[in-house]
Amino acid sequence: MAKGLDVGTSFVVLASDGASGTVEYKDFRDAFYVIKPTTPVAAKMIEKGLAGRVVVKDADGSFILLGQDAIEKAVERNESAKRPMYRGVVSPKEKDAKRILAFILKEVSGQAAEPGEKLVFCVPAQPVDQEDEDFDVGYHEDTVKAILSEVGYTPRAINEAEALCYSEFENDDYTGIALSWGAGMVNCCVMLNGEPTVMFSTTKSGDWVDRMAAVATAEPDSVVQAEKEHGTFVVGEPNESPILGAVSTYYERLIDYTAKQLTAALTGHRLLPKFKEPLPIAVAGGTSKAAGFVELFAKKLAESQFPLAVKEVRHAADPLHAVARGCLIAAKIL
Amino acid sequence: MVDNSYAYLLALFALCVGYVIGYAVGRVDLLYRTAHAFAAHLSGIVAEKPTDFFKKVAAEDKTKATAKIDINTSTFVAPIKTDSLTKANTAALGKTTTTDDDIQASVSRLAQLKGK
Numbered sequence: 489m490a491k492g493l494d495v496g497t498s499f500v501v502l503a504s505d506g507a508s509g510t511v512e513y514k515d516f517r518d519a520f521y522v523i524k525p526t527t528p529v530a531a532k533m534i535e536k537g538l539a540g541r542v543v544v545k546d547a548d549g550s551f552i553l554l555g556q557d558a559i560e561k562a563v564e565r566n567e568s569a570k571r572p573m574y575r576g577v578v579s580p581k582e583k584d585a586k587r588i589l590a591f592i593l594k595e596v597s598g599q600a601a602e603p604g605e606k607l608v609f610c611v612p613a614q615p616v617d618q619e620d621e622d623f624d625v626g627y628h629e630d631t632v633k634a635i636l637s638e639v640g641y642t643p644r645a646i647n648e649a650e651a652l653c654y655s656e657f658e659n660d661d662y663t664g665i666a667l668s669w670g671a672g673m674v675n676c677c678v679m680l681n682g683e684p685t686v687m688f689s690t691t692k693s694g695d696w697v698d699r700m701a702a703v704a705t706a707e708p709d710s711v712v713q714a715e716k717e718h719g720t721f722v723v724g725e726p727n728e729s730p731i732l733g734a735v736s737t738y739y740e741r742l743i744d745y746t747a748k749q750l751t752a753a754l755t756g757h758r759l760l761p762k763f764k765e766p767l768p769i770a771v772a773g774g775t776s777k778a779a780g781f782v783e784l785f786a787k788k789l790a791e792s793q794f795p796l797a798v799k800e801v802r803h804a805a806d807p808l809h810a811v812a813r814g815c816l817i818a819a820k821i822l
Numbered sequence: 823m824v825d826n827s828y829a830y831l832l833a834l835f836a837l838c839v840g841y842v843i844g845y846a847v848g849r850v851d852l853l854y855r856t857a858h859a860f861a862a863h864l865s866g867i868v869a870e871k872p873t874d875f876f877k878k879v880a881a882e883d884k885t886k887a888t889a890k891i892d893i894n895t896s897t898f899v900a901p902i903k904t905d906s907l908t909k910a911n912t913a914a915l916g917k918t919t920t921t922d923d924d925i926q927a928s929v930s931r932l933a934q935l936k937g938k
Binding site: 511551587592627634635806820821 | 927
């Protein structure tokens with residue numbers, strides 16, 4: 489038995505073997521929202537009001553909503569839900585981050601089916617566009633390992649985009665470039681015959697779009713995020729809704745920025761192999777699901793004079809589950 | 823007058839004799855050191871060239887590196903207690919979906935590439 493776990497800034501996704509010839513995915517939104525009752529009567533009322541939602545009680549009497557319910561409650565109150573992760577690693581800004589992340593990871597992954605069951609989880613690469621003292625992949629990796637070991641797993645970490653390569657390049661001899669557009673960052677891996685050669689990340693992705701659109705429209709991030717996920721817009725095209733118009737504009741800027749960063753990072757890179765054939769580029773992640781995203785990214789990449797010949801830019805078959813699927817494949821090879 | 827000339831000549835003579843003796847001793851010493859260096863060279867003992875201060879320090883550091891003591895820098899992760907968090911109801915965490923996807927072919931191909 490083996491499992492794959494995508495520990496993302498916005499979603500935690502567990503991949504495991506289903507019945508013969510199937511893969512089972514368990515998704516959980518990586519968010520929480522704390523409600524602190526002021527009186528015992530208020531506590532009773534809040535508890536009734538939260539019936540049926542994913543909620544845990546803390547020792548101090550407060551209620552912590554988890555997942556999608558946390559975001560919905562935050563939107564109701566015109567506030568923003570909190571995240572236990574920030575830019576791909578355990579959040580140094582939230583006091584409760586580790587505790588909440590531990591609870592979510594233990595609940596989603598469950599107890600290991602057998603002692604020492606193999607579990608591969610993903611971690612981000614070092615960013616090329618920011619030197620941040622708070623960004624500590626090693627600490628994040630050790631924290632997640634400690635949490636998963638407690639529920640009986642033998643955890644191993646791999647890079648997020650490397651996992652995406654394992655998921656998407658079976659028919660390309662495991663050669664190509666994978667880009668995982670998560671909420672916090674974009675992770676990139678260049679792979680040659682199953683061996684990762686260059687891996688890095690950039691620190692602007694979906695959350696950056698939400699933040700910038702929220703500032704431009706004076707709305708909370710959670711409201712922008714909800715509108716972005718449920719509204720209709722095409723990246724780079726005008727929209728009647730002010731929020732979606734702002735989202736569309738910042739999406740285009742994000743794609744332009746990332747294409748330029750990729751070009752700059754890979755141009756003249758000493759570890760870059762000499763590829764004989766043009767390379768496929770696979771994109772995945774929640775941020776890549778917007779309409780017109782893949783087409784605009786391909787266009788911006790060509791405009792930025794990308795240093796490698798590109799065969800095609802394609803979307804992963806299942807953009808939200810592709811990284812977890814790659815982690816599961818890696819776990820089965822260990 | 824005669825006494826003075828005699829004294830001058832005597833002093834000049836002494837000076838010349840002193841110079842000749844000094845010159846001869848110097849030549850002999852040079853000859854001795856050259857012969858000694860030549861003999862040392864023949865026996866394989868080559869005197870170490872003097873080096874500058876920094877090179878000398880670098881050489882010492884190189885010797886110390888063999889006995890370098892490393893500190894354990896692996897991350898300390900404090901126990902993360904979740905005992906204080908209790909589920910308030912039975913709502914399940916996470917939405918489960920199943921897809922038809924036989925990943926065994928991918929696993930075999932990748933294992934073959936990685937030589938496993």
